[in-house]
Amino acid sequence: MCGIIGIVSEKQVLDRLIDGLERLEYRGYDSSGVAVIAREEIFHSKSTGKLNSLKNKLKHNLFDGCVGIGHTRWATHGEPTEINAHPHLTRNVAVVHNGIIENFAEFKNELLERGTRFNSQTDTEVIAKLVEEKISKEKCQPLEAVRLTIERLRGSFALCFIFRGLEDLLIATRKGSPLALGFGDKENFVSSDAASLSLFSKKICYLEEGDVVALTKDKVNIFDTSGKIVNRDIQILNSDPVNLNKGKFKHFMEKEIFEQPQVISQVLGFYLNASKETLSLPTLPEATEFKRIILIGCGTAFYSCLVAKYWFEKLCGLPTHAELASEFRYRSPVVNKDDLLVFVSQSGETADTIGALKYAREYSKNILAIINVEQSSMARLATWVFPTKAGPEIGVASTKAFVSQLIILKILNIKFASDLSTISKEQRSNLLIGLLELPRLYAEILSKNQNIRKLCKKFTRSNSVLYLGRDILYPIALEGALKLKEISYLHAEGYASGELKHGPIALIDKSMPVVALNPSTQVFEKTLSNLEEVKARKGKIILFTDEKGKELSKDLTKSIFQLPNCSDFLVPILYTLPLQLIAYYTALEKGTDVDQPRNLAKSVTVE
Ligand code: F6R
Secondary structure, three states: OOEEEEEEEEOHHHHHHHHHHHHHHHOOOOOOEEEEEOOOEEEEEEEOOHHHHHHHOOOOOOOOEEEEEEEEEEEOOOOOOOOOOOOOOOEEEEEEEEEEEHHHHHHHHHHHHOOOOOOOOOHHHHHHHHHHHHHHOOOOOHHHHHHHOOOOOOEEEEEEEEEEEEEEEEEEEEEOOOOOEEOOOEEEEEEEHHHHHOOOOOOOEEEOOOOEEOOOOOOEEEEEEOOOOOOOOEEEEEOOOOOOOOOOOOOOOHHHHHHHHHHHHHHHHEEOOOOOEEEOOOOOHHHOOOEEEEEEEEEEHHHHHHHHHHHHHHOOOOOEEEEEHHHHHHHHOOOOEEEEEEEOOOOOOOOHHHHHHHHHHHHOEEEEEEEEOOOHHHHHOOEEEEEOOOOOOOOOOOOOOOOOHHHHHHHHHHHHHHHHHOOOOOHHHHHHHHHHHHOOOOOOOOOOOHHHHOOOOHOOOOEEEEEEEOOOHHHHHHHHHHHHHHHHEEEEEEHHHHHHHOHHHHOOOOOOOOEEEEEOOOOHHHHHHHHHHHHHOOOOOEEEEEEHHHHHOOOOEEEEEEEOOOOOOHHHHHHHHHHHHHHHHHHHHHHOOOOOOOOOOOOOOOO
């Protein structure tokens, strides 16, 4: 994964490299580093841990160069040590890298045989050494040295280089990993994403596969794979730089949970005209064109696909599959011309999802991307784009982005049901009007957050937690368990409650908290029976249900949290919220790093 940035300017660049890295930290935060060229020499500094530790280190350094590169890392090859942190350097070259070089071992052996020594365990150092050889032994110019080197690399990369003695040159290239350019006045920029560039420039463009770019402060030359100078479409960014302000909240995750009533209103306001009960949607396909829907995503985004599978089959009668992107691509799935493939992603940069999208594109043009980051790779690869409009999500554990994915998928579900005439006009308006209830329902639950917080003491004393749901609440049980694992490092498992008796019931004893989701819907009684089985084995049930469900579950457990009554189709969206709060308050109780949990990154750009 990792985030990279490069700036060439007539002014000093160090502070802006750090500002840019702050915006890129979501891509990895186990170590970071910068390098600049000043007085013809390469100066660099690296540090393990969060960016703050690099900032502290740099207080004692005065890097006054006007060209520089920066990196924030999520370790792939080699532990997150200072030696493995980027930039990687040789006598003449400093490089930062996002991606993985699959054939690096082959080059490393070649270089070792020629007497080259390595300091780190990374694949990136091999690139620095290969470029160095081209410059110092074969006397290549930097651009040529980079081009000849990348020709041999397999895998994915976005790379940015600076060179000793060259104070007005930055070279960057990409294949597989994204890279954007920003154009300024007597300065130019390169970065892994547009959000970080928006700090410095509103005029940007994206490099295409295999492009190599040479940037000076006055000029940007982009070369395509054949070496021809090319132009790439310039876009003017209209969004403001990402707001890194937590306001009155302790963590971004807390802020993002609590702002959900406003976010939901914002998403609905964007697409739904409440007074006329009409939708104003981006260009989308007609459901009548398809025989099947395949929804694809990773992690939390996959769970939104799983919820949507229930919705699409029920309301539209269309066969629908939900697929893990990381599995989809490699099992040679059958994709037909009349399938609609829906890719769901907050970042729009997840390598597994992009890989699955590229695979699907070989068989069908019917590619819809549901994404939150509108300037993302997936947006550029898809035929249709349906933005989730949740605003930037900074906390690594996804909360408001998941909820907005559910809302968009529900809107798409209603549109498709109308296209196929599987719902009446009246049902359609009831569903649309029903969605408008959500902000109020969310606010009501949030006002009782302290009651949920009290429940969380039970979790911190356990080694494991089970989440149970049935039917459309099964994916929500999976999502609840994932949230808890991610930020509190507690083992948790989501299970379909009907499956409990087929194995996991063996886990139940008096030390096992079981979070049960059971509103009074069609599967209420069946789930209640499953929960009785838990009770008979002394499991500690924490039940989330509605008014009627509470009345009928009085003898089951004393730990009942009553959620507002709502229409059945809103149930998965509503029952997500208490599980986000459980994860957050448990992590607080345990004192873990809520916004940047260990081993994770916001955007997973490696397969
Ligand atoms: C969990 C979480 C991850 C992401 C997954 C996909 O809280 O955030 O599981 O959902 O990595 O990321 P996107 O949605 O950016 O494709």
